[in-house]
Amino acid sequence: MTVFIDRMIPQIGLDLLNEAGITYEQHIDRRELSTQELIDRCSKHNALITAGWGPINSEFIAACKHLKIISLHSVGYDRVDIKAATKWGIPVGNTPDVLSEATADTAFLLMLAVSRKALYLHKKIIKGEWGFSQPIDDLGFSLQGKTLGIFGLGNIGCELAKKAKAAFNMPIIYHNRSHNKEAERNLGAKRVSFDDLVSQSDVLVAFSSLTPETKNKFNRDVFRKMKPSAIFINPSRGGVHNEPDLIEALQQGIIWGAGLDVTNPEPMQADNPLLNMPNVAVFPHIGSNTVEARNGMASIAAKNVIAAFQGRPLLHIVNP
């Protein structure tokens, strides 16, 4: 049984494979493989551990006849055709929980960076523009007591809610299909309609996965229903917001600011107008970029492969 790994993952994952007597081939070049290259490299192997960006589509799944598992080195699985994998009897594993705290921290960082114009002011110093300033220049706003609205309150959202409550005593509202009883009990989170979430939030965070229902969910109509003083934060997937609509909303002062860890497309081009706006912070999809989270992810990704090879249930599976 052998594994193809399409990125360099932390050593802990490789050690687990070695200990289980599983050999692997790893793509270490700093470039994304095309679907055809992925097929060519993976078709003789029995598992794929993937931390790449490209689609894992039906063409790939049908071509890799020896595949026993697709093991994602991520919590998100929107890049995988789950229907096709299920049809071909291939389990798809992912790595939830271990990255919740790191991703929530990234959202927290975005909230603060936007509300205090941190990246814009940092850029001003680099440009030699730290000069005379008036007490009314470059003002941000305090997050203390402001309402945090979360679209898609799961593990990551709860981590953020906990931090926001502890640090700034932010009341939490959320919109989910069903109640998150634990968050309601422990954090006093209040479930509201989508429209109320949008119109009542001072900081509106999109934590939903990318699905046909959530694609472009945050668009011109939604931004127009937000408070003009509000911030939109997206640490989930770039496709959840409509980027031209977001640019328009910021340029026209329809919303106050935005913080993005994900963009559409990725990577964002250097000439994107969002990068020059004072009230915007953009990170290059670094939600889970901590040693702790990445070690956890590599470990689960490897354990999912070992479990599949040994005929045991995966630690985390996304097929229905």
Ligand code: DGY
């Ligand atoms: C995830 O785990 O889904 C992160 O966004 C990294 O892709």
